[in-house]
Amino acid sequence: AKGLYPNECSAEWWIQVLLLTGPLIAVYLNIPPPYLSSSMYSWRMAGTFFSFNGNHIFYRDSKAAIGSSDTVILLHGFPTSSYDWHKIWEALTQRFSRVIALDFLGFGFSDKPRLHRYSIFEQADIVEGLVVKLGLAQQKINILAHDYGDTVALELLYRHKHAKPGHLMINSLCLSNGGIFPETHHPRFVQTLLKDSGLLSSIFTRLMNHYLFSKGISAVFGPYTQQTDAEYWDMWTGVRVNDGNLVMDSILQFINQRSKYRDRWVGALSSTAIPLHLIYGPLDPVNPHPEFLNLYQKLVPKSTVSVLDDHISHYPQLEDSLGFQQAYINFINSF
Numbered sequence: 001a002k003g004l005y006p007n008e009c010s011a012e013w014w015i016q017v018l019l020l021t022g023p024l025i026a027v028y029l030n031i032p033p034p035y036l037s038s039s040m041y042s043w044r045m046a047g048t049f050f051s052f053n054g055n056h057i058f059y060r061d062s063k064a065a066i067g068s069s070d071t072v073i074l075l076h077g078f079p080t081s082s083y084d085w086h087k088i089w090e091a092l093t094q095r096f097s098r099v100i101a102l103d104f105l106g107f108g109f110s111d112k113p114r115l116h117r118y119s120i121f122e123q124a125d126i127v128e129g130l131v132v133k134l135g136l137a138q139q140k141i142n143i144l145a146h147d148y149g150d151t152v153a154l155e156l157l158y159r160h161k162h163a164k165p166g167h168l169m170i171n172s173l174c175l176s177n178g179g180i181f182p183e184t185h186h187p188r189f190v191q192t193l194l195k196d197s198g199l200l201s202s203i204f205t206r207l208m209n210h211y212l213f214s215k216g217i218s219a220v221f222g223p224y225t226q227q228t229d230a231e232y233w234d235m236w237t238g239v240r241v242n243d244g245n246l247v248m249d250s251i252l253q254f255i256n257q258r259s260k261y262r263d264r265w266v267g268a269l270s271s272t273a274i275p276l277h278l279i280y281g282p283l284d285p286v287n288p289h290p291e292f293l294n295l296y297q298k299l300v301p302k303s304t305v306s307v308l309d310d311h312i313s314h315y316p317q318l319e320d321s322l323g324f325q326q327a328y329i330n331f332i333n334s335f
Contacts, residue, residue, distance in 0.1 A: 033240035034210075040234050043083050044109055052129045058082070058109035059102035059130055062093045070142060070171070070332070073127065074101040077147025077178070077315075079217075079248060081108025081238040084146065087321035088328075095329050096142075102130055104152070106251045112242040118251045120261075124155040128168050140171035144328060146317060147286075150178025151258055154265035161268050172275040172335070174328055177284050177314050181266065181299075182259040184292040186285065188216060208245050210236045222283045222311045225319035269300055276303035277331040279324055281312035304331060 036044060047060040060082065072092060076084045082101035085092075092099045103110040104123045131137055145153040153175065159167040179185035214232040221227060227235075239245055258265070269276070278296060282289035297305065306327035308320050317324045 033243075034233060034237045036237060037230065037234055039086070040083060040237060043086060047082075047109070049110075050130060050133050052105075052126050055105055055111040055113060057102060057105065057111070057126055057130065059100060061134060062089070062099045064093055064097045070096045071098040071100065071136060071139060072096045072142040072144055072332075073131070074099070075127070075143065075145040075149025075152050076101070076104070076107070077149055078251065078254070079107070079239055079244075080235050083108065083234065083238055084315070084317060088317055088325040091325040091329070095332065098136075100130070100134070102127070104148070106244060106247050108238045108244075109241055112244045112247050114243075114247055114250075116247065116250060118247070118253060120151050120155050120254055120257050123152045124159070127152065127156060128159075131168050138169075140169045142172045142174075142332065143170060144174045144176075145178065146176045147178045147314070148254060150175045150180055151254060151265065154180070154269055157272055157274075158264055158268035160274075161272060170274055172277070172332065173272075174277040174279060174331060176279040176316055176324075177281055177287055179255070179258055179287060180269065181292065181295055182262050184295050185255075185258070185287060187255055188219070188286070205245050205248050208248075213239065220284070220286060220314035222281070222313040222319060224311045225313065227318065231318075266299065273302075275331070275335045276300060277328070278303055278305045279316055279327045280305065280307050281314060281316040281319060282307055283311055283313040286314050304334070306331070 043060070044058075046062075047058050049056040049058055051057070074082065074085045074092075076082050081103045085101050089099065089101075105126060106112045106116070106118050131141065143153050143156065153173055156168050157170060157173060160170045179187070210233065213236045214229070217235060218226055218232065239248075278300075280289075280293060282293070284292070293305070293307070296303070308316050308323050308327070312320045312323070
């Protein structure tokens with residue numbers, strides 16, 4: 001590069017990067033997604049799809065023959081899917097007459113369109129669309145949410161508060177380990193890289209593999225609640241279906257949306273009159289204790305809170321499924 005101008009050196013460096021990464025990307029794009037495990041296959045076969053704005057959205061809808069008339073809808077987190085709820089699904093079906101879970105657009109078995117502007121508002125529209133399709137538009141529904149799903153739930157709560165026709169009617173809301181407050185949310189380095197790095201993020205999403213994924217997601221589980229390698233494979237499989245790794249950077253714009261619409265969503269949470277509950281894994285590095293919990297209790301004093309054992313981290317429904325389901329059912333039975 002001797003004698004070249006700085007911009008020529010920069011151009012030469014980028015050419016070298018592209019020459020090196022191009023073959024790797026080409027190879028990776030021809031690697032098929034992993035096969036579904038028997039458990040994930042059963043989950044997939046127990047669900048179906050509905051169409052929303054031309055996209056196919058996966059959901060499960062379990063109806064009990066007897067029991068209460070309560071319905072609960074489950075909203076999952078990033079970057080996983082409705083399969084996050086499989087460990088507590090049976091317990092919920094024993095308590096509720098109807099248990100519904102969906103894969104948001106861009107997640108799990110749902111479509112994952114590229115060059116799409118993913119937003120929390122659209123995901124809330126999808127939840128409302130599913131409720132209408134299932135004939136539940138006139139029924140009050142309980143919402144149980146986690147992580148990314150917490151923010152979707154807050155948009156639904158805002159709409160409920162303003163009582164606009166056609167919006168979902170909420171009976172209760174339970175949140176868990178979500179970035180509700182931008183000021184106490186600490187996204188992982190990879191998340192920051194993907195949402196802000198332009199071309200580099202596009203390259204990185206194409207080169208992501210199970211090893212890198214499992215290293216990243218295992219860091220938000222506690223040291224005593226690590227999932228098995230097979231379970232991490234299930235999570236990765238859910239991402240790889242329909243090449244979901246290629247849209248991660250687009251979906252991650254929700255972090256910026258949380259900051260932009262913070263007053264809208266936190267305001268709806270702090271002013272609502274519906275029953276509220278928080279189930280919290282205190283070892284969470286994304287929403288750390290006591291920073292997050294102190295702010296939550298200050299801004300949402302009407303909410304009840306269940307703090308799980310000290311070793312439970314960001315995915316409490318997977319790390320302590322029994323404690324999680326007991327905390328939630330106790331909340332539901334309390335009002």
